[in-house]
Amino acid sequence: MKYRSDALFVHSSIGLILLAALPASSTFAQTSDQPSIMEEVIVTGVPSGGATKLEASVSVSSYGGDDLIDLAPRSTAELFRALPGIRSESSGGGGNANLTVRGIPLATGGSKYMQVHEDGLPVLEYGDINFGNTDNWMRTDWTVSRVESIRGGSASTFASNSPGGIINIISKTGDQEGGTVGVSIGADYDEFRTDFEYGGSLTDTIHYHIGGFFRDGEGVRETGFNGDNGGQIKANLTKEFDDGYLRLYAKSLNDRVTTYLPSPVRVNSGDSYGAVPGYDASSQTLHSQQTNNFTTFDQFGTPVSRSLSDGIESKVNAFGFEFNKSLSDQLSITNKFRISDISGGFIAPFTDGFAGGTDTIAAKGAALCADASVGGVGLDCSGGVTALIDGQLADPNQLAYTNLLFDTEIHDLGLMVNDLQFQWENTNGLAITAGLYYSKQNIKTSWNSWQTRMQTLDGANSRNISYVANGAGIDANGTAIDVTLADNGAVTQSFLAWNWDLEYTTFAPYINVGFDLGDRLRFDVSARHDEVEARGQRLDACCGGNTAVDLNGDGSVGQFTVANGVITRLDSDALLENPGATSAGFISGGVRVLNSNNAAVTDVNYDADNTSFSLGGTFLLTDNSSLFARYSDGGRAVADRLTQVPGSLRPDGSLSSTTDGFDNVQQLELGYKHFGDNWSFFATLFNTITEETQAELTSGLTFVREYESTGLELEGTWDISGNFGIRGNMTWTDAEISDDQTNAAVVGNTPRRQADFIYTLIPEYRAERLTAGLVLQGSTEYYLQDNNDLKQEAYILANLFANWDITADLTAYVNVNNLTDEFIITESEEGSGSVGSFIRARPLNGRSTNIGFMYRF
Template sequence: MHVKKTALAIAVALCGSGYAPEYLSPLAQNADGSIQQEDATKNEAPYWEKIVVTASPSGATMQEASVSVSSFDEEGIMKLAPRSTAEVFRALPGIRAESSGGGGNANITIRGIPLATGGSKFMQIHEDGLPVLEYGDINFGNTDNFLRYDWSVKLIESLRGGSASTFASNSPGGVINLISQTGEIEGGAVGVSYGLDYDEFRLDFAYGGEINRDLYFHIGGFARGGEGPRDTGFNGDQGGQVKFNITKVLDAGHLRFHVKHLDDKVTTYLPAPVRVKGNGEYGPVANFDASSETLHSAFTTNISGFDAYGNPQNRDLTDGIESNVTSFGFEADLEVARDVFLVNRFRVSDISGGFISPFTDTFGDYGPQSADNMAAAICESALDGNGNPFNCATTSVTLANGTNAGDTYSGLAFLNLLFDTKFNDLGNMINDLNLRKEFDNGVSVTLGYYYSKQDIATSWQSWQTFIQTVDGTDSQYLHIEDANGEALVNNGLWVPSFLSWNWDLNYTTTAPYINIGFEVGDNWLFDVSARRDTVDANGELLSRCCGGTTDVDLNGDGVISGNSEDASASNGFGFGGGVINLNQAGASTQIVNYEASNTAFSVGGSYLYSDSLTLFGRYSEGGRAIADRLLQIAGTLNSDGSLTSTTTGFDETEQLEVGVKYASKDYQINATLFDTVTQDTQAEVTSGLTFIREYEATGLELEGNYSFGAGFSISGNLTWTDAEISDDKFNPALVGKTPRRQADVIYTLIPQYENDDWLVGASIQGSTDFYVQDSNALKQDGYSIVNLFATWFVSDAFSVSVNVNNATDEFVITESEEGSAQIGDIIRARPLNGRTSSIAMKYTF
């Protein structure tokens, strides 16, 4: 009825391994010892018969395993018409990926686990079984900033809940794993794609095959350039990636070495002015459409400012999210004795770059509004260098640069708090070692040890504030003077030094783990696992807020003049008009020096009713170390860097899930009922708020596909979630509210038709309505984003594809800084991309 698991039961305990079934034993060889090349044209087994390899305790197939797991291959990803890696993730069941930030900076969560701030706190993103970053919510360093999907990826696999608690550190919610091509199937491809209604060119390539009888390789990557899917006025998406691996086949297993180099820049989109058309409906403001334009501009790209220590520097706004990653690693998968298997995975990564983008802020009454109103509000609040008010009988607003510089301006203006961060070092070294013994009675025991060293060395670069025009193509700085001609905003610059923080932290994680798997009869599979994570945190945060006492000639005219250059001036908010002192004079220091531990466990089982039907259940408890955001929450660290009694250094997640899986030749369906309790300790940069909360969520996850015959089929998934804030230490009034941005239902449907010459279809991704803030006052209506795809197979080797993302040009926001608004108000929000279309050509060989 099924393949007995004696050699596979609870096999490998791969702790996130990224490899398909053939990697569990030495590859088949011909009589001369050469590798038996697979026939790429033969029909592969259905994907539900593939071995689960991501954060899973067993060598069971997707159909048999007591976990919820899904995957997309290259063809499936193409159908989504993705404009970023996060847009691939949002089609996975149970996963909520807010891809409104552009090519990076996405917010990702799973199964009702909250998105209190940004990043992917409770789930990790892996490449070939090891995390890209140990923590998915590092301030400005979201994991998706440092990886790209391209043709070097064979499969994207996700595991939700369950054994992720014990088979990976810091990911109790689940794991998304990008599994690389390795060249066991010889061949390759090269292709180009162009934006039809946006500026981007991209070249992709991949090739792999046999070098000799026991050695094979794969190389792949991409290069691109252009503005990206929104108008910026410059080439903000620029760079590429190359990945290479080589595999040596041994009598007892294999060794694999791999390298990756990513050097890429993408424009990131932060909250910007959006018009409220109704409670749940939004649209563009005058002269600016946030779904297809940005507040970046060719007129505002060169920024003169200061690093975290007060040293003058120039910054280039076109850098956006700058990602530089060079990594090297190896994998050993060996049978070291009879039925004793050793698996070791190692990777060291050098990660650096930066993050710079305009954020639409509001200090008091300074939200997006007419330039005249903003000028009056600024003048009424300001004091000169002697502490006296300015003459606000009248104010004047003129364009400071660009087209028509010097002309009077009375249109819409916004306050740009320039998020300016450098990633000095986000590098890490990770090793995962496990030893597995298979017994003849079907019992398997795995012992493992995980080691990770994650650096977090970032600089918040003396953030500056500017007053600019709201313009979707040519935003310009504004110059504001009082009735006496005194500068309140000097050529766009309002405050030259809002804050300056320098983080220099190191987190060392060690985690022994154990898994025991066993069979009962021919129909039952069970496993139980445990993990003990210990985090040793060291370092310091050097912080200085709101200016200093040193006059600096910012505009280079040789004269210290104006509010923005006179350090003795004040703008009424206590911000000195000058800059931070050199060497952070007067800065405060928070030492970090603590150790924290957490024990996770998971127990699960499957009942194989038949070859087609499986019932399963699992209960898990896991933890997530809080990392750098802990330093932003008052009362969590003592002055000597030790933890106070208010925190353990970990947030915990409990999950119970039961499910059923049915698969046949024509259709397959999975259903999982889940219940989740999550603790969350968080700090939000944009609002300055901190959270210590508990969330509860109950839901149902559905996934399936059906073949109608004659080339017609449909696939998709749907997740229903009932979530609430069950406890809040700082704001009890929120208890019982629905967590921000949590919809009752999210779904993806992919109908298609395919024959020998054509593939056409649509991917429909949607959501019911949701509240944009925890106050539950302002919401986004339910929506459906329709993506269209079509491929013409000109020959066996050459194809042409066209896809359209958001074909109906829906205006949908994923988040808002405001929690309430009236019709006609302007809020600060991030919308999904408007309609974009592209064409691609691919040649395979």
């Protein structure tokens, strides 16, 4: 069944492409007032005090004001898709998105080289923490004033761990009194959401803003339960001085969203894909109410009850302040501080590749019997195998899959961060900015004993499969018994058990010197020295166990028995199927327990440092146009994923000779900017060299490689008439893997998921009370893996939006996302596959419609 894509601001994988249209309306409105565009001050990735778009020697874009209200962003990742040069793979639902910036390939998940900020400070110090992607911990709502992005450039030196760029979400502060309330619903999916925001003044010098949202529903795809539930509230209070201000702000987020991991997709040809029989991954998921609740073990062997409906749990309580004051006519100080308490979890089904892959119920049973680790415990499958669903004989031709449950509890990703900055400027155009940055990032997570289960591939109707051997097994006493291969679906409930307890402290002094040469030429040079102190430990119990455990405490370990053709279940609650097993194979009933005696220990005890620099200049050609050039070399600390790269750490936790703990990005940029009477145009030519040290969880692969890319980024607007305008951007990238220390065969290949062209084109019509537009976002073809075999064909996603002002204050709107219901995959676990076969992939959402109302007051 095809339907869905989320609710107004709820997490739709495609829907918020519509947000790309948002900038169009305000951009066109501003084109008649060009000074407001050219003189808009950019505050992200530049010295305190900012620079105008025309003067800044960087590629920068921004959305502002009503841009973020007219089409109401539904997920953070969808919001970013409208930014030039940003590749946001938002096929995972309301979180777990993969983000990268022009010229930098995306080797695995998260956002490694580009930081996401809220009000000038990072949400997380590292954007690719295992199961801790940055977008898991932030939500966009009507409290957002504008979004700024800087690609490349001085991002290397004005923020740590962001050599590719920065996206900064800036909150409203109440300097303009007024507010908005609204509700939205999914017209063809289950979602309800309500938002509010209000700001105003308490006195002539004190103003405030408060806002947030709440939503509930099944979410953008069919799961069989309400998996998207929760909300957020944000507030700030500002005291203005004659020569500065003090701002306090706080945020509380308590939200959960269903996340979508790779699931079965059919290969229709060498570059197009679609639904498998009975299951459409663009509108359905591997979740179901029938398989929602189960019992497993935590990392220390204690039984715990878990629910798939918890999805990505995001709990954030943050408090901070921002202080700015002039100390003299030439000297000023700015200090930003925030402390965030971050915790939650991540649980979702993943289609695993072993034990027969995705196949029929009968084929999976045969594969279990044929598996060496199953046969090693004395199973006799000579009589075949019987499959049961809810105690009844199963249809042997029903499609089934091996479900590896990703089950992670996130105890602490807390971040404390402070950025102190002094700025001195004289009347001759010399400006010096010096700062000191400090952060402490905790990474304390535990991976419960991941269960491996057998389930039907049937969307929200999925059921657990129990396999029973029709021959005889041998118990611990040598007695022949009938053995259950997978009781209640669990082949093993102990695939992984890891515990991470890490802490990364960053200390970074930085400096920028800018100076004018005449009225039209300005240069700046900056440097940053990052020192990282990494401490902690990772305990690994890894895979399987061999001790039978009585989970329900009734004194016996459950199994099926077969007598005279009658199948009897002796213990309906037990998960463990073979008390006599002595192997750590698929049918083992035990669990690995973590402690310092039996777990493999990876110590982390090292210091690493890196010096970044950036040199750039701007030449004003006219009052409306400029040229800029910049060269940058920035570093990114590898952080927790370094513990997964073999040979990187010595037994005592120090760095080995194979790594210095940082990956660097070198960028050369040449740019042109022009503002016309009713149009604007920006072009940036770039060359980028990227180092990559990375570990991929799902495949177990590690990457120690280098990429090189050359490209061109274009952005422009054109107000064709008083009622019609068009806005768009396009990025061309020619990238290759230039070196790989572990797999020489991929050298010279195009990096996975890297298209030659990505683009957004937004025509919009504006009448007195009606605004309507079309958002076209597209990509040329790209390879799904580094072996350069399977491709995703070129595509265009068409999205419609319309806003109607019923009164001056009340607006109704409707969005239709992925109008033509395209089936597009952003990533695949497999790089090859024959026509008609199944691969494991993540598609974007199918067509969806959302309606809403908002009232301004």
